[in-house]
Amino acid sequence: MSLRILVVDDSPVMRKMVIRTLNMSGLPIEAVHEATQGREALEVLAREEGINLGLFDVNMPVLNGEELVTLVRAEPKTAALPVIMVSTEGSAERIERLKRLGAAFVRKPFGPEALLDAIISATGG
16 A cells, blocks of 8 residues: 655654655655645645545644544544654643544654554554
């Protein structure tokens, strides 16, 4: 399965780091889309067909990662989208809420192996 990934982070530097890690991973990546915050991510998900993995930051303006995951889960088209939160978030309560919403979690700064392991786990290989 080729991956069509949506990377959502308000930091251009962090988006580039995530995308660079993805490109070096050896995973079968067909396309990588970017969004700077949750509202823009929803627009990308509505516009682009076949996105099959989301890598979302938690702390973003306009619509944060937790709100984004909640809205993604509420939409039938994206309800089953594998989501990995890539964040500096330290709140155990928030991380637990995200996990209950079906999101995996990778803490920034991350090593390439941690992100790769999370992607393989979230996408089933």
